[in-house]
Each structure stands twice: as C-alpha cells, then as structure tokens.
Amino acid sequence: MQKIIHRESDRGHVDFGWLKSAHSFSFGQYLDPERMNFGALRVLNDDQVEGGQGFDRHGHDNMEIVSIPLEGALAHQDSMGNGRTIQTGDVQIMSAGTGVQHAEFNNDQKNLVKFLQIWVIPNEIGLEPRYDQKSYLQLDRHNKFATIVSPDKMDNNAVHIHQDAYFNLADIEAGKKIEYTVHSEQNGLYLFVLEGKIAVANEMLSRRDAIGLYETEKIALEAYYDTSLLLIEVPMY
Known part of the structure; x- marks a missing residue:
C-alpha cells in the first residue's frame, strides 16, 4: 500500500471576500507542483460563497465536474438549457465534454452556501455535454x-460519470469500524474527512484532512468520533 497525506492546514487557501476556498490540488492562484492531481482526480475545492454572490458565466470542457452542497443551496444555469438548484443532500454532475458555459449563484441573501467542487478527468475527450443531479438523502x-x-x-441511486470512478459517503459512529473494497x-x-476523526492505514x-491510498x-x-466521510475511487494511471 502506498499513501499520501494531505492535512487541512496544508491546503491552498484563497479569500476573495465573496468566495473563500480551500484547494486540495493546484487550482487558480494556488500552484503546488507536488499537488497537481491524484490519478484522475484533478480538483477538490472546499468552497464557501457569501449570500447573494456567485460565479458568473464561464466555460469548461473535457472534465467531469461534481458538486456536493454541504450547507445551503446553489442555483445553476448552463448553456444546455438547465436551470436548477442543488441543495444540501444533492449531488450534481456536469460532463463538460466538447464545451459548456455555466453560472452558479447563492440566492440566499443572508446565509452562506458551502459546497465541494470536484473535477475528474474523463476517460474520453470530445463527449457530448451532459447534466444530472440526484438526492442521496434516501441512501443508508x-x-x-x-x-x-x-x-x-x-x-x-447515483449520477453517472464518464470515468471508472466512484464517489461514496459514509456517516460512522464513534468506535465503529468499516471497510471498503476497491473495484x-x-x-x-x-x-x-468532512467531520470527525478516523484512523486509517496507520x-x-x-x-478536512485527507489521505490518498493506492496499490x-x-x-x-x-x-474515533462520530465521523462523516467522502471516499473517491479513481484510476491512478
């Protein structure tokens, strides 16, 4: 087993006033040659958007973009004609493919929206753009x-991604042990780690700490405490 540790304090932090973000991998103004990706996982941004603020219309291509709200709701509009709102308990995916324009906005004037924005490199370029979202609140x-x-x-129960990748959530009671088998x-x-404290791989x-494990x-x-986790499985090569 090989492992890479990413501590919360080691992430790249940016503050634009309306947007505060912590980057697990190089993104925008944050550049660390040692943190470009973990296999096909290219971006994991822990974003916080002020009330009444958001991302103006901008473009992406050839990337699988997953958004997971952790608090609040985020309005989405794109060049495919989608106008949707994702809320806490939803997962959204936008397969940018040949190119798509979109905007995201916090319509709540008073409260923050907190969400994870995650990019995965697709297994094929030039795909037709695609959008999907689902609630996962019914899942155990x-x-x-x-x-x-x-x-x-x-x-x-899951949104579809153009990659041999799996995103998994778990809520674990203090003192409990669970396992995960790689596909x-x-x-x-x-x-x-979203919240809590765990022991894994010694x-x-x-x-907000993270660990990458392969082989x-x-x-x-x-x-060790009640803990919520996001586990992302991606191809390494």
Whole structure:
C-alpha cells in the first residue's frame, strides 16, 4: 500500500471576500507542483460563497465536474438549457465534454452556501455535454458507504460519470469500524474527512484532512468520533 497525506492546514487557501476556498490540488492562484492531481482526480475545492454572490458565466470542457452542497443551496444555469438548484443532500454532475458555459449563484441573501467542487478527468475527450443531479438523502450511510457517483448507468441511486470512478459517503459512529473494497486494481482511493476523526492505514485524520491510498485491494477504518466521510475511487494511471 502506498499513501499520501494531505492535512487541512496544508491546503491552498484563497479569500476573495465573496468566495473563500480551500484547494486540495493546484487550482487558480494556488500552484503546488507536488499537488497537481491524484490519478484522475484533478480538483477538490472546499468552497464557501457569501449570500447573494456567485460565479458568473464561464466555460469548461473535457472534465467531469461534481458538486456536493454541504450547507445551503446553489442555483445553476448552463448553456444546455438547465436551470436548477442543488441543495444540501444533492449531488450534481456536469460532463463538460466538447464545451459548456455555466453560472452558479447563492440566492440566499443572508446565509452562506458551502459546497465541494470536484473535477475528474474523463476517460474520453470530445463527449457530448451532459447534466444530472440526484438526492442521496434516501441512501443508508449509517456505518456504511453509499455510492452517489458511479460509472454504472444502471445505478439509479447515483449520477453517472464518464470515468471508472466512484464517489461514496459514509456517516460512522464513534468506535465503529468499516471497510471498503476497491473495484479495480488500477484504482486508488482518496479519503476526505468532512467531520470527525478516523484512523486509517496507520494514520489519524481529523476534519478536512485527507489521505490518498493506492496499490491496495481494501482499506479498513475506525471512527474515533462520530465521523462523516467522502471516499473517491479513481484510476491512478
């Protein structure tokens, strides 16, 4: 097993007033040659947008872009004709493909919206742009992982991604242990602690700490406090 530790305090932090963001990988003004990606995982931004503020219309291409609100709601509009709002408990994916324009806005004038913006390099370029979102609130995440993003088009509980990648959420009680088995030996795991404290691979991780693990078939972890996790499985090569 190989591992890479990313502590919360080591992330790149930017503050534009209306937007505060912590970057796990190089993005925008934050550049660290040692932190360009973890396999196909290219971006993991922990964003906080002030009330009444947002991202003006801008473009992307050839990237799978996943958004997961953690608090509040984010309005979305794009050049495919979608006008939707994603709320806490939703997962959104936009396959940018040949190119798409979109804007995101916090319509709540008083309260923050906090969300994760995650980019995954697709397994094919030049795809037709695509949008999807689902609620995962009905999924059982109690002391187990629930898949919210999957390459399996038949998985009605998850949004579809153009990559051999899986996003999983878990809420683990203090003192409980759970395991995760990797789908493919080509894949690695990036474990991001949303809240709480866990032990995994002989490391202790706290809120917003992360660990990348590869060349392993399975991982076991134990929660020291009540803990919420995001586990992203992606191809490494």
